[in-house]
Amino acid sequence: MSKRFSTLDTTRLLFDHPKVLFRLIERMDRNEARYVLESDLVAEVMDYTRALSNADRDRMRMAMNTENLFRSGLVIDIVKAEGERRLIFQDALINLMRACNASLYQELTDARLRGHLVTLRDVRNRLEASSFSEADPDFTELRDDLNERVSQLIGLLRQNVLRMQTISAQFAELSGDASRAPERFVEFRHKLLEQIVTLYERHIKPTLVFLNPDTRLPDGSNLFETLDAMVRLLETQGDHNLADQLFRSSLSLNALYKPIQAVAQEVEHFLRKTRRGMVQYNAMEHFYDKLRELKGETETLSLRRKWLEGGGFARSTGFLVGLRAQQRPRHYAFGHSSSYYQLLFSELDLRLVDLRRKAEVPELQEVAGSGRETRVDVQRINQLYQWLETLELRPTTDLVRELHGRLDGFIPGYRFPDLLAALNRLVNTPPEGFRVETTNRFGTLDSVPETNAEQFVYRKRRLELQAESNHD
Structure with missing residues (x-):
């Protein structure tokens, strides 16, 4: 008498190795049939079990044997037609396998x-x-x-x-x-x-x-x-x-x-x-499927796998590399307080003053590469210092970004060394009635096109009124 498995053991093996029935159901749907050919079943089992160990291979082939499937009740009928044997599986089993794979619905x-x-x-x-x-x-x-x-x-x-x-x-x-x-x-x-x-x-x-x-x-x-x-x-x-x-x-x-x-x-x-749109669509779906595979690994019985292990995915695609180093987009929205509008109008007044003083902006001499002359650098900085003495400033929590916004676009040939020189001047010689306070917070600025740096990281400095500083 040949070895038999119970219905429970056979079903357990089918769900431990679901790819066999998945492929057979796909073939049924493709042929618009309600049965599985015995020859297709044998071929799928032989192909799938090649990569298994000897014990698992023998166990799987015994469980998927036609006689065992029929005696366990998973195959409810065997029909001989056109010289071939057609196996009709339990609808409950087929529907349950479909429920395990959305693509088989x-x-x-x-x-x-x-x-x-x-x-x-x-x-x-x-x-x-x-x-x-x-x-x-x-x-x-x-x-x-x-x-x-x-x-x-x-x-x-x-x-x-x-x-x-x-x-x-x-x-x-x-x-x-x-x-x-x-x-x-x-x-x-x-x-x-x-x-x-x-x-x-x-x-x-x-x-x-x-x-x-x-x-x-x-x-x-x-x-x-x-x-x-x-x-x-x-x-x-x-x-x-x-x-x-x-x-x-x-x-x-x-x-x-x-x-x-x-x-x-x-x-x-x-x-x-269009064709280009289809290529882009296909690329997005390809990487989306990769993420779904990573998510599927968290949906196992292991309670330790709760998070996506996407480090390899991020490194292989380059989509997320360096994302944390990027600044979050700033939102600009109108406030409801009077102080907000006072700050807004103050900023507009300062910008208008800069525009009126456009004619007074010094023509700074260009400095070329590593072969620059010391005399040109000194003259350029002196011109910048003279312009800073007439610059109107207001209290701010980020003096570096404020200076960058005021210098960029107004000073011909502006570059980051000019910002450092202006900042050094204001720190050592603050405007009358103001005081510069250095904080432990850092900020970043995008690079100027003339430079090769990608980011400028700086320590934030506050520009405060002298009276407020003394009061504190």
Whole structure:
């Protein structure tokens, strides 16, 4: 007698090695079949187990043997047709495997949606002729059937929404050819249009029509009209609990319309993309999938893996390298206090004064590279000192940035050494009535185009009124 595994052990092995069934389900969907060929099963198992250890290989091949699958009840029927054996797996197993992989969710077609609607109409007709008595087994069975039908429909539609929301990954796969073969873009676009139009017409549009409460059908009521009729009938008969439950289910179904509508808009937007847009789209989806793989590693049974280990991803892409060294964008918003407006008007007055004194700005001599002359440097600094003596300043918490803003754009040939010279002058000889205080906080300035430095890091200095400093 050959070795057998129990149903529990066989199922456990299938979920320990899910790729085998994932591939078989993909092949079923691709062939639009409800069965798996025994030859395909054997080929997938042999291919998958090559990389396993000897013990795991033997265990997996025994568990996936046709006889073991049939005796454990995971394969419910074996059909011989056209010289081949076709295995029909348990629907519960296939649906559970689909639930573990969003890419295996089946899009709802118009025929399947119509089938659910016809079933609900039949339940409504039977409910109208029911006794609504808890002692009547026909009514209790009908109520349970109604709850099961509605719950099953909500589950299928939610799976469908999740499947459609991952359609961007499918678009990235379809647009991969556009980046690899630009000369065949016209041919590729034609094939892409055919596939997307089929997806839209066969799956997305029927679901939108099915979930639209304003839809008018020639053969009877739509989904929400059917549910509303049952809610009113139950309320009339005094079964408020079931009526409320059915009403909440109707709200849940109605809420699924907007996500699918957003997917439809994404499809339309994708169809308008140029080749360059498709290449960019494909690149973003590629790195997004990398991040999803890192996130998937945190969704295991290990309680220690709670954070993304994205160091390697950041170094390999260069997207995030040096991000912490960059300053956060400053927001400019109008305040509501009087001091805010006084500060604003004071800044405007100082800028206007600088503009009026534009003619008085000294023409500083240019200093070229390492071969500069000492006389030129001294003359340049002296001219800068003379201009600083006439410069109007106000109290500020960052004197360096204030000087940079006043010098840049007003002083011809301005460079960072000029800023250092001006700062040194003000620190040693503060303006009359002011005092310079050095802090332990640091700031950064962007480099001037004439220099090769990337950033200028400085210690912040405050310019305070002498009276306030003495008072402190």
